[in-house]
Amino acid sequence: MNKVLIIGGGVIGLSIARELKKKGISDITILERGAVGKEASFAAGGMLAPYSETNKFDDFFHFCEESLHLYPNFSEKLFEETGVDIELDKAGTLLLAFNEQDISEINHRYEWQKKAGLAVEKLSATDVHKLEPFVSPDVLAGLFFPNDWQVENRKLVEALHKFCELNEIKVIENTEISKLLTENGKVIGAESKTDKFFADKVILATGAWTSLIQTEVVSLPKVKPIRGQMIEFRTAKRLFSKVIYSTSGYLIPRQNGRILIGATSEDAGFDRNLTEIGTEILRSVALEIAPSLMNLEISEKWLGFRPFAADGLPILGEIAENLFIATAHYRNGILLAPITAEILAERVVNKTNSRYFETFSHKRFQAKVVR
Ligand SMILES: Cc1cc2nc3c(=O)[nH]c(=O)nc-3n(C[C@H](O)[C@H](O)[C@H](O)COP(=O)(O)OP(=O)(O)OC[C@H]3O[C@@H](n4cnc5c(N)ncnc54)[C@H](O)[C@@H]3O)c2cc1C
Incomplete structure (x- = not known):
């Protein structure tokens, strides 16, 4: 096996693609309908946060945690390989309470996480202000998750793209695949309106657009877009050191003074229009966390389409002969990129199994026989 297509x-x-290259695959082509790294992966917040939203241990939590642990090495190696610093920031994450209901929510999370042996700290309003002086005076209490980090996701896709350029991974942009090519029930390539691309193995990494591809070999799982809008403020100096959640949204401070506020969650198909109501909701999230942002102009607004399967979990594995899938990472695709790449490339190159292929199999959506 020597030729791999990634859609x-x-x-x-x-x-x-990077992981396959490192495992010795020489002929890799990425086919991209638009420009590389400009969809959900560009729109994201870049939070690497398995802990702040967790109230239970399950395979998904362990998958997220394992991927988080890969990040320090992933970030260091990408820097060595490309010279691009993806700004892995380990300052941690705060979750703030502004009313009684928030307090009962964070208390519940704290009790559960403490019992489970996770690293979480309870903070008074004074503690919160010591850590983040620009947080609202109305804050009542908070939790600190030292192991929830962030990365600059736009730099991450830039680094990965550069890795491809430096390592002879072909990247063909403005090429939309409509259909998989098959022969005797096996996948042998993919087809755009104008071209055919042949390969030994094909990998679908098509995010929210996965269900639009036609194929006879397998019934592709349903993945739909969940739109997320974000807004951004800019300050000359960095005002916050940590990612800060309230129960209605989050604030992400970047090294260069950008302050990202996210995010809406909308079932609106592939509609690319930013909405006034979306902006208003995000502005109110920002002002609840830090009213001092009131007089700042919004410097940028954008949206992206989170790839969502019916149960909110990823879909991973080998789904037909020569065909692999890695999609539906929904709200955690930046966090989950290193582990997804590792187990999928292992599968493609060495046929190695992973328990996660069972948990995240496409077969969980197929009809079950009931009596
Ligand atoms: C507002 C927002 C905030 C988020 N915040 C976070 C966060 O803080 N942390 C986190 O971990 N995750 C976050 N996410 C989720 C994360 O962005 C996604 O899970 C992740 O980017 C999915 O990566 P992907 O490569 O599957 O999808 P994408 O980045 O969307 O890439 C899929 C690519 O496939 C291409 N494509 C699709 N179909 C075809 C075709 N037929 N032919 C050729 N090319 C095709 C598309 O053009 C696209 O470039 C957020 C998402 C959004 C929208």
């Missing part, structure tokens, strides 16, 4: 050049497709 989709987001963080998932790019990370898999």
Whole structure:
């Protein structure tokens, strides 16, 4: 096996390409309908946060945690390989309470996480202000998750793209695959309106667009877009050191003074129009966390399409002969890119199994026989 096609050049497709290259695959092509890394992977917040939203241990939590642990090495190696610093920031994450209901929510999370042996700290309002002086005076209490980090996801896709350029991974942009090519029930390539691409193995890393591809070999799982809008403020100096959640949204401070506020969650198809109501909701999230942002102009607004399967979990594995899938990472695709790339490339190159292929199999959506 020497020729691999990856359809989709987001963080998932790019990370898999890098991992395949490192495992010795010489002929890798990424086919991208637009420009590489400009969809969900560009729009994201870049939070690497398995802990702040967790109230239970399950395979998904362990998958997220394992991927988080890969990040320090992933970030260091990408810097050595490309010279691009993806700004892995380990300052941690705060979750703030502004009313009684928030307090009962964070208390519940704290009790559960403490019992489970996770690293979480309870903070008074005074503690919160010591850590983040620009947080609202109305804050009542908070939790600190030292192991929830962030990364600059736009730099991440830039680094991965550069890795491809430096390592002879072909990237073909403005090429939309409509159909998989098959022969005797096996996948042998993919087809755009104008071209055919042949390969030994094909990997679908097509994010929210996965269900639009036609194929006879397998019934592709349903993945739909969940739109997320974000806004941004800019300050000359960095005002916050940590990612800060309230129960209605989050604030992400970048090294260069950008302050990202996210995010809406909308079932609106592939509609690319930013909405006034979306902006208003995000502005109110920002002002609840830090009213001092009131007089700042919004410097940028954008949206992206989170790839969502019916149960909110990823879809991973080998789904037909020569055909692999890595999609539906929904709200955690930046966090999950390193582990997804590792297990998928292992599968493609060495046929190695992973328990996660069972948990995240496409078969979980197939009809079950009931009596
Ligand atoms: C507002 C927002 C905030 C988020 N915040 C976070 C966060 O803080 N942390 C986190 O971990 N995750 C976050 N996410 C989720 C994360 O962005 C996604 O899970 C992740 O980017 C998915 O990566 P992907 O490569 O599968 O998808 P994408 O980045 O969308 O890439 C898929 C690519 O495939 C291409 N493609 C699709 N179909 C075809 C075709 N037929 N032919 C050729 N190319 C095709 C597309 O053009 C696209 O470039 C956020 C998402 C949004 C929208």
